[in-house]
Amino acid sequence: xxxxxxxxxxxxxxxxxxxxxxxxxxxxxxxxxxxxxxxxxxxxxxxxxxxxxxxxxxxxxxxxxxxxxxxxxxxxxxxxxxxxxxxxxxxxxxxxxxxxxxxxxxxxxxxxxxxxxxxxxxxxxxxxxxxxxxxxxxxxxxxxxxxxxxxxxxxxxxxxxxxxxxxxxxxxxxxxxxxxxxxxxxxxxxxxxxxxxxxx
Numbered sequence: 484x485x486x487x488x489x490x491x492x493x494x495x496x497x498x499x500x501x502x503x504x505x506x507x508x509x510x511x512x513x514x515x516x517x518x519x520x521x522x523x524x525x526x527x528x529x530x531x532x533x534x535x536x537x538x539x540x541x542x543x544x545x546x547x548x549x550x551x552x553x554x555x556x557x558x559x560x561x562x563x564x565x566x567x568x569x570x571x572x573x574x575x576x577x578x579x580x581x582x583x584x585x586x587x588x589x590x591x592x593x594x595x596x597x598x599x600x601x602x603x604x605x606x607x608x609x610x611x612x613x614x615x616x617x618x619x620x621x622x623x624x625x626x627x628x629x630x631x632x633x634x635x636x637x638x639x640x641x642x643x644x645x646x647x648x649x650x651x652x653x654x655x656x657x658x659x660x661x662x663x664x665x666x667x668x669x670x671x672x673x674x675x676x677x678x679x680x681x682x683x
Contacts, residue, residue: 508537520551531562539566540574556587572605606679611638612646619653628657632665637672640680
C-alpha cells in the first residue's frame, strides 16, 4: 500500500471557513484521518464532482492509496489533476510523485519536477526535498548544488530536520561562493514568501 501525504495543512483551516460546504469537507477529512474512508468518500464525492479542489485532492488520496476503494492510479491521476490545475499544492506534489515513479503513467521525471516546483513554491516541504535531492545528485546531468542548497535550505526553514542534515552535507562539498549564492536564493525566496514561513 502506497501512502502519500496525510498531513493536515494549516491553510485548509482558513479555506474551510470561507465556503458553505466547509463542514462537509472537514467531516470527510476528519473521517479520513481516523481511517473511516467510507465516510470520507461519501462526503467528498459530490464536492469533487462539482470541482472543489480540496475534495478532488481527497479523492486522489483515496484512489491513490486504495483507502476504502480499489487502488486505481487512473482515478487518482484524474482527481489530483483537477485539483492541481486549480493550484492545490498537495495535489501538485502528489502528481509529481506519480510521474516520477511511473504510477499510472510512464515515468517522466521532467514532468514530475514541473509539478514538484509548483508545489515547492507554495511551501510543500516534500516537494522542496524532492527537488533538492534531484539537484544534489553529482552524477546527474541535472546536478546543480546551488539549486539543491536553495531547496534543502527552504525545507530546513520549514522545520524539516532531515533537510538540515542534507544541507550541511551538501555545503561541505561546495565552495564558499556557491554556498553564498545558495543562501542568497533562500533569503530571496523567504522575503517573497514570508507569509508561508510565518505559518510554521
